[in-house]
Amino acid sequence: MADSPLPDKLDNARVLIYSHDTFGLGHLRRCRTLAHALVEQYKGLSVLILTGSPIIGRFDFKARVDFVRIPGVIKLHNGEYTSLGLHIDLQHTLKLRESIILHTAEAFEPDLFLVDKEPLGLKGEVESTLKLLKQKGVATVLGIRDVLDAPHLLRPEWESKGAGAALQEYYNEVWVYGDRSMGNPLEGLGLPAQIEQMTHYTGYLQREVPESVPSKHLLGVPQNYLLITPGGGGDGVEMVDWALRAYELDSSSLPHGLFVLGPFMALAEQQAFRERISRIENASLVTFDNRMESLIDNAAAVVAMGGYNTFCEILSFNKPALLIPRTRPREEQLIRAEKASDLGLVSLLDPRKGIDATEMHRALQALLKQSPPRELVADCFLNGLDKVCQRALALMPRS
Missing domain, CATH: 3.40.50.2000 (Glycogen Phosphorylase B;)
Known part of the structure; x- marks a missing residue:
């Protein structure tokens, strides 16, 4: 990341990241990139990732980044979900996931909760955690891609989930990991004007080769x-x-x-x-x-x-x-x-x-x-990790 005037130390600060990871590598790799940027910027900060990805163990993580693997769920071609590894029905799997997420948040005591893409998590599994953290005064952010989906497809989906109401009820900010020139991912969803005021465009998340040795x-x-x-x-x-x-x-x-x-x-x-x-x-x-x-x-x-x-x-x-x-x-x-x-x-x-x-x-x-x-x-097109670190600092309590 580019040099910045941000402090380099946040003693005992904690960030909890949730990613439902029902398909592919995208959510996991994005959350991992964000976690690495935060601990690289702030010594003393720890990040814990909650993920359902079955292959998270195949990735390397920096010091002060760890993960909790919740039971996997996979999306079928018909749009429905099913348990990935456990031979129990979906409802039991979701209850188990919700319980692990909630109890992890209770024990970890984050200063910032970053939710990837789904305002209430998969099938609403994060709402109990959002309620708990709101009562504790913990800042909560929804992080979304530069593009979510076509509005005519996404709007009925978000309305059925109550996503707009959840943003107003539980979230402090929305971070768009992209540039305004690529459009507004929330346009056409009929969301209240308050959501636009909460939204920050970070720029894209710049990547680096992790080691000098080639693959x-x-x-x-x-x-x-x-x-x-x-x-x-x-x-x-x-x-x-x-x-x-x-x-x-x-x-x-x-x-x-x-x-x-x-x-x-x-x-x-x-x-x-x-x-x-x-x-x-x-x-x-x-x-x-x-x-x-x-x-x-x-x-x-x-x-x-x-x-x-x-x-x-x-x-x-x-x-x-x-x-x-x-x-x-x-x-x-x-x-x-x-x-x-x-x-x-x-x-x-x-x-x-x-x-x-x-x-x-x-x-x-x-x-x-x-x-x-x-x-x-422009250079700011790829400023996402710097902007995320700045916004995270602004939201976390500082001693």
């Missing part, structure tokens, strides 16, 4: 490779398939392709891609790397779906990027990709129009000549 997955990979990543991979089969078809059509005119499938891609799909890539001389495959920053930093360009974290990394490491976003059931990635494309930051292929191997091959060749994004944005 082990780069051993034997030529320089100036093309990175193809669908993020967590649970919904990225089509994108990977399109990119791979371009390599199968003619790989000789393309740089080495490093495909990172993601830990949530189905095993059958992973195996099918592995077999196809094994027949291509200048392509290789990785299932998961807990230091994606290193892979993106060393790439010549990136092909991705346009999830929030990958977009932050594309900006942070100044990489030409081609986005092929998911368009259902949420339009979040599509909206982000369209706005970024309009600003000239990335190129875009809209999958709703259909993509064939020839078109994909042309798009990959054009990507290699594309200008990097950073020359088109």
Whole structure:
């Protein structure tokens, strides 16, 4: 992060972060980034992350950052939820999660509670904790992405959950981890004017390579490779398939392709891609790397779906990027990709129009000549971690 006049010590201060993590890597990776920035800025501060992610143990954490793993819940294709690991029904799982969250907050005694994306948590599981912390006078913040979803899809969902009322009742501030030029993620939701007054745009969350040693997955990979990543991979089969078809059509005119499938891609799909890539001389495959920053930093360009974290990394490491976003059931990635494309930051292929191997091959060749994004944005575009630290300091009690 950039140098700032913020103090470097907050003795015994505590931040509790909640992330429901029902799908993919996005929420966990964002919360981890925020936690690391806070403890790096403030010595003596501790951060505890509440998460349902089944793979949180595969990530490294800085000193004074720890996590509590609550029972996992996964979202099905029909929009419903089910228990991930326990052989009990969803209601029992939610009661267990709510109890762990509440009792963790009681024991940890945070000075600041940061909730990721869902104002009341999954199925309202955080409301009892919000009530407790409000009684104790603990400041509470909702942190949201630059884009949530299309308003016509999100508004009925938030109205059914009572999200707007929850923001008024329990929250001190809303932090938008993005820049105003990319739009207002709460626009069109019919929220009271008070919510707009509570909202702070932080800028995007800049990423750094955690260590000077490159990822082990780069051993034997030529320089100036093309990175193809669908993020967590649970919904990225089509994108990977399109990119791979371009390599199968003619790989000789393309740089080495490093495909990172993601830990949530189905095993059958992973195996099918592995077999196809094994027949291509200048392509290789990785299932998961807990230091994606290193892979993106060393790439010549990136092909991705346009999830929030990958977009932050594309900006942070100044990489030409081609986005092929998911368009259902949420339009979040599509909206982000369209706005970024309009600003000239990335190129875009809209999958709703259909993509064939020839078109994909042309798009990959054009990507290699594309200008990097950073020359088109102001420095404040990536000031998110500094702004988060400033807002956190303003909200926490200080001795």
